Amino acid sequence: MIASPSVGRLARLAGASGGANRWLERLASLKLTAYLIAVLGAGVLMAYLSETRTTWSLVVPLALIALNLGAAVATNGVFRRNLPLLVFHLALIAVIALVALGRLTYLKGQIELAEGEEFAGDLVSHDAGPLHWWRLDRIHLVNHGFSIDYAAGVKRGPTRNEVGYAVDDGRPQRTVIGDNEPLVLLGYRFYTSFNKGFAPAFLWHAKQGEALFGTVHLPAYPIHEYRQARDWTLPGTSTTVWTQLQFDEVILDPDKPSSFRLPRHYKLVVRVGEMRAELQPGESIELPDGRLEYRGLGSWMGYTVFSDWTTPWLLAAAALAAVSLALHFWNKFSSRPWNPEHAADA
């Protein structure tokens, strides 16, 4: 077996002092393994049922399992005689180690882009490991609009979203993503999500400075079908604008197949303090700090961005674990029949 000389030396080294050796053997106990697996099960249940984040109930048993297994690999002769069993257990350790590394370096975030908007590095929300190396600023991503068909009963069909992209100053390219097909750039995977909706666009002509273009992402449609309004703040001011989209037409018909689209007839209501206005594209309202011009209605798409460099390695380790486990059982069971007296029967 490949591992035997060095592992044997390791065991002898450990045996240099009798006490340490006994200690290592005790740590390598197979009974302890069974208890630790049970403890890990309890830890999983605890993390699952508890309201708060309870990572330690997974981390502690996993670390103990890794110690237990490490000691067993160093001292238990089974692993020297049985290469597939050794590979299986090492692959398990690799999985644990990779998951830990992945948790330190991953990023998972949410992005929203209106039609025609370029991603400027802003995440609506995110979760990241402390060692994540941020490279999102090198990515150019533009949402060119999407189509989604719905079956009767407002059951969502596949999402097809055309996006343009480039890395650094690279040549801009276009592709269609959606559902199971993310766009992968610099290890970041961009997925469309079920979050999407309507986005009225405005130009804000402040009294001082240049006109600013922006979109308001109304609550996701159709999940928040009856709540198509939100507050937002004019850039550079403390003025809050309440914006509502009103329409009567049925866009996603519960009784027959339909597609996501913008309403053909709608009212865009804007309220600032006591002032209320209904705007058509091109119309504007005067405010103390400037003029707010309504430019038209579009859509926005919500994306999930995920980055974890460990995933291909995790897959490799997990696949190796499965194959070596199968090989171990094959060797073990094919070496003798289960019922020797009636071997022919099996």
Next chain:
Amino acid sequence: MLELNLLWTALVAYVVSGSTAIISVVLDRRPQRMILVLLVVGLALHSASIAVRWDRLGHGPYVTMFEILSSNVWSLLLAFALAYWRIRAIRASAAVVMPIMFVMMGWLLVSSPGEGHLPPTYHTIWLFIHIGFGKVFLGAVLVAVGIAGVILLRHCGVGVKRLAGLPADERLDDLACRFMSLGLVFETLMLVAGAIWAQDAWGRYWAWDPLETWAFITWLTLAFSLHARLAFRLRPHHGAALIILVFVLAFLTFFGVPFVSTAPHKGAV
């Protein structure tokens, strides 16, 4: 409807086959060939029913509870029929397995055969790989449950005389352990395939949703039972009890969790 007529006829064949198997153990008779033939006839009709529905709806039996139950009754009975055919010594374990299958068939009978909507995330080959591995896993555990049931019945003094013809407990324990080992390999593969699919479908490979959590706990329990067998030199009836525990967990994970939870694992929003 042809599809349902085929299914009901298949269920009748299964029930007659299973009842005969139970009665044959109770009365110490051996109409084993008939039991196997009826099982095969049932499987053939059931396959036809699933094929007709697949053709009509354009997707396989994995969307509604009715479809999931139907396809699992099919795959579990296929696994058991194979074991029944190949391993004659344990044929009497049908008396343990068939009542479990009757419960699933009863559940299938009362669930609505209406059609569901195929979620957009289901358009992938990983669906078939994930489900296929899961079916082998559950099938292997079911065969082990039949054997474990025999060990436990004998241990409790139930039907000892009728079950005396089967190999000794130690031998049965060894065989059951082999099926559990096969189960562990396929459950591992099922989890890996599921993680790949989840990464594609939801942008994360693992998120401890209820189904993932319970599947992982089942996997741990299975790993625990194989280790405990080695570490504590378990007696056959203790090993058998662990097999039943794994099956109960797996059963609840497969058919209980999707029922009570509205978490994203359903994939449809």
